[in-house]
Amino acid sequence: MFLLTHNVLTVDVEDWYHVCAPGGAATVPPRQSWRVRLNLEKILALLDEHRHKATFFMLGSVAESDPDLAPMICAAGHEIASHGYSHRLVSDLTQQQFRDELQLTGRIIMEQTGQRPVGFRAPQWSLTEQTGWAFDILREEGYLYDSSLNPLPFVGNYRGSRTPYILEGEGSVLWEIPPLVTKSWIGNLPTGGGWGFRFFPFRTVCTAIEALNREDHPAVLYLHPREVDPDGPRLELPSLKRFVSYGTRTDAASRLSELFRRYKFITLKEMVYEWQHVS
Numbered sequence: 246m247f248l249l250t251h252n253v254l255t256v257d258v259e260d261w262y263h264v265c266a267p268g269g270a271a272t273v274p275p276r277q278s279w280r281v282r283l284n285l286e287k288i289l290a291l292l293d294e295h296r297h298k299a300t301f302f303m304l305g306s307v308a309e310s311d312p313d314l315a316p317m318i319c320a321a322g323h324e325i326a327s328h329g330y331s332h333r334l335v336s337d338l339t340q341q342q343f344r345d346e347l348q349l350t351g352r353i354i355m356e357q358t359g360q361r362p363v364g365f366r367a368p369q370w371s372l373t374e375q376t377g378w379a380f381d382i383l384r385e386e387g388y389l390y391d392s393s394l395n396p397l398p399f400v401g402n403y404r405g406s407r408t409p410y411i412l413e414g415e416g417s418v419l420w421e422i423p424p425l426v427t428k429s430w431i432g433n434l435p436t437g438g439g440w441g442f443r444f445f446p447f448r449t450v451c452t453a454i455e456a457l458n459r460e461d462h463p464a465v466l467y468l469h470p471r472e473v474d475p476d477g478p479r480l481e482l483p484s485l486k487r488f489v490s491y492g493t494r495t496d497a498a499s500r501l502s503e504l505f506r507r508y509k510f511i512t513l514k515e516m517v518y519e520w521q522h523v524s
């Protein structure tokens with residue numbers, strides 16, 4: 246089946262050790278263990294094969310460490326947005342630190358690609374309604390959309406909307422574009438990315454996408470480069486966190502290929518421009 250509503254694949258561009266958890270990497274592992282470029286190349290090849298475009302939320306520190314990555318993504322016609330600089334949780338930052346991270350990452354991406362990011366995603370869904378000041382800063386820094394309010398229990402904003410909306414606040418329009426989830430009696434399930442995308446039956450993911458598309462809403466999927474790297478290194482983490490971060494079914498690539506065959510994918514920026522055009 247091919248539905249006319251567009252969907253979006255988003256990729257949080259970070260390495261295998263960028264896991265927010267007690268016991269996460271305290272220091273950056275040696276360069277020879279980095280896998281982000283290798284895995285990005287796999288994702289870019291897959292997108293190219295199916296002629297889709299995607300949005301890449303780039304971590305400023307990763308872009309700085311390997312200055313070829315952002316130009317490589319940009320040259321393939323994809324969008325580069327911001328994932329902050331350090332991968333620290335927004336809830337752990339002061340307002341000034343949040344602004345500094347945003348500006349620094351924006352500057353790095355601008356210098357490397359000639360384009361300023363207009364979209365933001367917080368590390369590990371750590372921007373919530375409790376850190377609402379961050380939305381004001383995003384507006385002041387010229388951002389058009391945020392994609393951090395994942396409507397999930399525990400790590401997200403579980404009462405949040407499952408479809409895009411305009412965030413309330415002073416100043417310019419700022420869209421919130423939540424990732425895909427599946428409603429269930431125990432709460433929303435993360436079918437749109439991470440462990441849920443790899444774990445639930447493939448049919449469940451497709452059903453969730455098609456349910457949103459039938460209402461003319463996009464499904465927004467999210468992926469980390471480490472998820473197409475079943476043989477990559479792993480941090481020693483508590484078992485639940487290890488499952489959420491790395492396992493099970495560690496290679497998401499075959500599922501992605503199948504989705505790319507079934508649905509149409511564009512960038513979040515294109516989508517927001519379309520909405521602004523019609524509103």
Ligand SMILES: [Zn+2]
Binds near residue numbers: 263332
């Ligand atoms: Zn991240």
